[in-house]
Amino acid sequence: MLDTLPDRQYRCGVAEVVKYGVIMDAEFFDFLERSAEAINRHEAETISKIVAHSCRLKADVVEEDEFETTGRRAILNYGHTFAHAFETSSDYEELQHGEAVAIGMICAAHLAEKLGRIDDSLNRRQRSLWKKLGLPTVVPKHLLGIDLISVMRRDKKSQGGKLRFVLPSRLGHVELVENVNEDLVRQVIRETAVTT
């Protein structure tokens, strides 16, 4: 079934799979790094393994927090606060969900680094994995002219207009961080719009 998808949609799905590695399973992230070429070739054994594993990880989180009471489930939102703002502010053809998430994860890791939560290695690994997998790493330039902070405040997952982000504290572990300084968020978006 995955082989019937346009390549772009396939890559979008892969971005969401990598998210599970970053938020809760460093070993899985290692595996995805090693398997990038097999993933690009749509190798059946690798694909079935990563689909099964990411479904298992998601089920674990949802089971632990079935009614969204403990906050555990929020970790699934990694990269998505940025992504939703990017998606809302551009048209669907330009940026599909998985692509927006890919860029959002780059921004989130960059923000975590700026806050001193992680060193630059997670950032570098995530970025180089996106390049191997053909996913975007840069915020489209036209989004810089838009007040993305206001868009984020209106996000359905933001509470009372406060800026909160799911940020890594190491590979395989994330935390919900409240009241992030908005100037820092703007700076991160600006810096991620510049190709490095």
Ligand SMILES: [Zn+2]
């Ligand atoms: Zn998503």
